[in-house]
Amino acid sequence: MTATARPIITSSIKIAGITNPTVLGYFETLNAGDFDAAANLFADDGVLHAPFEEPIIGSISIATYLKTEARGMKLEPQQGVSQILEDGNVEVPVSGRVQTSAFGINVAWLFLLNSDQKILSVTVKLLASPQELLNLRSHKKSEV
Template sequence: MINSSLQIAGITNPTILDYFNTINQEEFIETANLFNENGVLYAPFESPLEGKQAIASYLEKEAKDMKLEPKQGISENLADNLELIKVTGKVHTSLFSVNVRWEFTINSSQQLEAVKIKLLASPQELLKLNVKAN
């Protein structure tokens, strides 16, 4: 577990805190290790990434120099001993900042089953992001 003073209103789950801390510290293998063996990352504009190696490789390529700023979250229990945790906040890069919602599905062993990352931006804002990134 990574030590940090990161606080997210409404969220105390250590796996979620570790997710944000490891990405912000660019410890992408540690981030991937939070997932179970068949864990899936649903990143914007990408096909689903399944498995720890695919997730670590993607993060190494795409998440360098990103700073995640989670603000608040809620959790709810699902069937099959799963928990859904939704966190809203911002992602900052050198080119842009964008509002984001992360949806984490966690199993009873506190491993990530899936993480869905949703950009909370209008189509016009998304077009501006695409122009800046190219």
Template sequence: MTAEVQSVDIASPIDVISEPVILTYFETLNAGDFQATADLFAESGVLRPPFDEELVGREAIAQYLAAEAKGMKFQPLMATYGVLETGDTEFTITGKVQTALFGVNVAWNFVLNPDSQILSVQIKLLAGLEELLNLKPGQDKKKE
């Protein structure tokens, strides 16, 4: 349960995130530095991608990101956060992931420990099954 929730809705993705660890998460992902991204996690941190088994530990997370996130661009657009009863902080970041073929709206649910290490990230696609099945190259681009 969250005790207090704050919301920020700003057009500039960089301005959306005030937590340095989460900002660095997106910067390193976009730079393709997946080991640096994985190093932001606690030793037994967990990544929960949308269609795969959860990954536990920095090495497993780095290997997964290198295989699955290469060439993607991550655009955080809105952030909410709250402090959990455990003292950990929960952040929900919504935005977009752009692949070579399509873009999709995504939510990242982060839990950070008091040492600002990522305990977990759950990634959720914000699209219905029918929408996901109908994705085609260039579909989300403006028609000329």
């Protein structure tokens, strides 16, 4: 049996200062609701650090989490930079906004990619006042 090559998809996401296809693909797949594809961008032991959550480790756990928590979210990354670290990994901080049906909030994402362009980690930070964060946390608890 032969493996078929996956077509290269050009991203419709544009982020000032970012051309990395993995980072662009992360936002593209999440906005398309393709949570399995988003999770497959992670390394086998990749970690998603989501707000108010323990670290989510591995693509299966990440996909499961995204299917539950990211439905209906629209990620609006705006700008970022890419920097190669001494160990050869790439660090990519991105700032932007996330919009849900209930609220919109400024967000920062910090990506760490390995030399194979797989995501080692994504840390998502909400950029809000303490009161806004308390309101979001209360809103999240009331949804459960």
